[in-house]
Amino acid sequence: MEKPNPFDMTRIVEMANRFQEELIKVPADQRWQMVKQNVTDSDLVFAVWQERTAKNGVGYEIIKGQALLRKIFRSKKTQSICVAAIPCIEKAQAKAVLMVAGERVWLLPEVGDSKD
Numbered sequence: 001m002e003k004p005n006p007f008d009m010t011r012i013v014e015m016a017n018r019f020q021e022e023l024i025k026v027p028a029d030q031r032w033q034m035v036k037q038n039v040t041d042s043d044l045v046f047a048v049w050q051e052r053t054a055k056n057g058v059g060y061e062i063i064k065g066q067a068l069l070r071k072i073f074r075s076k077k078t079q080s081i082c083v084a085a086i087p088c089i090e091k092a093q094a095k096a097v098l099m100v101a102g103e104r105v106w107l108l109p110e111v112g113d114s115k116d
Helices: 009-021 028-041 068-076 091-101
Strands: 044-050 058-064 083-087
Touching: 009 028, 009 083, 028 083, 028 091, 044 068, 044 091, 058 068, 058 091, 068 083
Parallel strands: 044 083
Antiparallel strands: 044 058
């Protein structure tokens, strides 16, 4: 059995669509809390939006998990992680989610880097 690929854009879009369906079921004033909780509860989080100029018509931003991915790639070992996707209207909204609820990697040291 093949391991799922966390970068399978079809699956990521499906996750975002399912989350969108859950978001619309709750009052508008509770939706941002759901987004933040989804980010908190997941190891790797994508923000996705329709982008006609992008491959497959989907634009994306990784808003959490960049440092973890670097660590996994460097270790050359597989690791199970929790992946989530947040639906966005456009890239600017994805950037806003990154700034407010995401992992701002430019503030994080490279995993495995030592500051001697």
